[in-house]
Amino acid sequence: MSPSRSAKLRRILPTLALACLTAPALALPAHATTPTAQTASTASLSQAAASFPTWGTRWVVHATSDINSPSVGMINQNSAGQDRITADYQVDTGRRVCEGSACSTFMAHITAPVTGFLTVVAVDIPEDRLPGVPVQGDPGGGSQAGSRQRTLERAATWLTANGGRPVPYNQAAYWRDGYRQDCSGYASMALGLPTPGTNTVGLATNRNLTRPIAMGELQPGDLVIDALGNSNTRHVVIFERWNDAAHTSYLAYEQRGGPGTSHRTLTYGLNAGSEYRAYRPVQYGD
Numbered sequence: 001m002s003p004s005r006s007a008k009l010r011r012i013l014p015t016l017a018l019a020c021l022t023a024p025a026l027a028l029p030a031h032a033t034t035p036t037a038q039t040a041s042t043a044s045l046s047q048a049a050a051s052f053p054t055w056g057t058r059w060v061v062h063a064t065s066d067i068n069s070p071s072v073g074m075i076n077q078n079s080a081g082q083d084r085i086t087a088d089y090q091v092d093t094g095r096r097v098c099e100g101s102a103c104s105t106f107m108a109h110i111t112a113p114v115t116g117f118l119t120v121v122a123v124d125i126p127e128d129r130l131p132g133v134p135v136q137g138d139p140g141g142g143s144q145a146g147s148r149q150r151t152l153e154r155a156a157t158w159l160t161a162n163g164g165r166p167v168p169y170n171q172a173a174y175w176r177d178g179y180r181q182d183c184s185g186y187a188s189m190a191l192g193l194p195t196p197g198t199n200t201v202g203l204a205t206n207r208n209l210t211r212p213i214a215m216g217e218l219q220p221g222d223l224v225i226d227a228l229g230n231s232n233t234r235h236v237v238i239f240e241r242w243n244d245a246a247h248t249s250y251l252a253y254e255q256r257g258g259p260g261t262s263h264r265t266l267t268y269g270l271n272a273g274s275e276y277r278a279y280r281p282v283q284y285g286d
Contacts, residue, residue, distance in 0.1 A: 050133055051086050055124040056099065061116035063192060063283040064147055065091040065107040070208055070283065073114035073194045075122070086112040089136045090120065090129060097121050104128040106135075111177070115192050147284050148221035155190040155238050155253040158261040166261035171231065186255035187223060187236045191281055200234040201227045203279070210279040215269050216247060223279045224252065224269050237266060239278075 057080050061073045075083040087108040096105050097119045104120040106129045120129055129135070158167040161175070170181040178195035179185045188197030193209070203210060204227035213222070218239045225236045238253040243265060254262045269276030280286070 050088060050130075051084060052130060053084055053124045054081055054122050056080055056122065057082075059118060059122040061110065061114045061118050062107075063116060064285075065093055065109070065117045066285070067093070067095060067097060067107070067119065069117075069285075072116040072192065075113060075118065081124070083113050085110045085118060085123065087118075087130055087133050089134050091117070091136060092129075102128075106130070108133065114194055115178075115189075116194075148219065150192070151190045151221035151238065151281070152240060152253070154192065155186070156263070158186060158189070158255070159263060162260070166259060167255070168260040169255055169257045181255070181260075183236045183255045184234075186253075186261065187238055190221075190238055190253065191283065200225060200236050203227075203236055204277070208282065210281050213278045213280045215278045217280075218242070218250065218278050219280075221281065221284065223281065224266075224276050225279055226268070226275045227277075228275045235268075235276075237268060 054076055057076045057078070059075050060071045061075060063069045063072050075085065085108070087110045090106045090108045092105055093107055094105055096103055099121050102121050106120040107117045108120050108123070108130055110116065110118050123130065125131065158175070161167050167175050167181055167186075169183075173181045174185075174196055175181050175189075177189065179189040180196045182197075184200040184203055185197035187203060188194075191209075198206065198209065203223060204225045210223060215224075218224070220240055222239045223236055224239055226234055228234065235256075240251045240253065240263075243249045243251060248270070249265050249267050252264070252266045252268075254264065254266070256262060268274065269278060
C-alpha cells in the first residue's frame with residue numbers, strides 16, 4: 001500500500017478503537033510511512049525519546065499489557081491527535097493488533113496523559129514499536145507474577161522519590177507524578193490506576209478494580225483495606241509477603257501520616273474484630 005493511501009486510510013477509518021480491534025497475523029506492513037509521521041517521529045526523538053504523537057480517536061489505555069484487561073482511561077477522546085503520550089517501556093505481547101495498514105504486537109507502558117498500557121498502533125510513527133524506548137518482559141499483565149511484581153516495583157519508588165527520602169503524607173496534596181499523597185492515592189499509583197487515584201472506599205467496593213479474598217489468600221501486590229469509618233480512619237496497604245508460615249505478620253508498603261511512604265511489618269486484619277479485609281486487584285487475572 002502506498003504511503004499516501006495509508007495516510008488517507010488513517011483519516012477515514014471509523015473512530016471506534018475502543019479496544020483496538022485485533023486481526024490475524026497476516027503479512028501486513030507496519031505503520032504507514034507518511035511525511036507527517038516521519039517528521040513527528042524524528043522531532044520527538046530529538047526532543048525526548050519517550051514522547052510521541054498519536055493518531056485516530058478513542059484509544060483505550062488498559063490496566064495491564066493484556067489488550068482484554070480493564071480500561072483505565074482513554075486518549076484522543078474527542079479528536080484525532082488530541083493527546084501526546086509519554087512512555088517509559090514497552091512489551092512485546094506476541095498478539096498482533098491492527099488498524100488499517102498499521103499493525104503491532106507491542107503495548108507501550110505510558111505515564112502521560114494517563115498511566116497504563118496502550119497499543120503502539122495508536123502512536124503516529126512508521127515503526128511497529130517505539131524507537132528509543134526499552135523493551136521489557138511482560139511486567140504488566142501477560143503473566144500474573146509479572147503484574148504483581150510491577151505493582152511492588154512502583155510502590156517502592158515512593159520510598160526514595162522525595163530527593164532520596166519517602167514521599168510525605170498529605171490528603172490534599174499531589175505528588176509530581178499526579179497521584180494524591182495519601183494511602184489510596186499511593187495504592188492507585190502502585191496499581192497504575194488513573195491519576196489522582198481512587199479513594200479507599202472505591203478500592204474496596206469497585207469490582208472492576210478489586211474483589212474480596214480471605215486474609216490467608218494474600219499474595220504479593222494484593223491490598224489490605226479498612227473501608228469503614230471516616231477519612232481519618234480508613235486505610236489501605238499493599239501486601240508484599242508473609243513473615244512466617246503461621247501468618248502472624250506480613251511485610252507491606254504503606255503511605256501514612258508522619259513517616260510518609262513506609263515498608264514495614266504489619267498485622268492489620270489479623271486480629272479478631274479487625275475492620276481490615278483483603279482484596280485482590282482484578283488486573284492480575286486470578
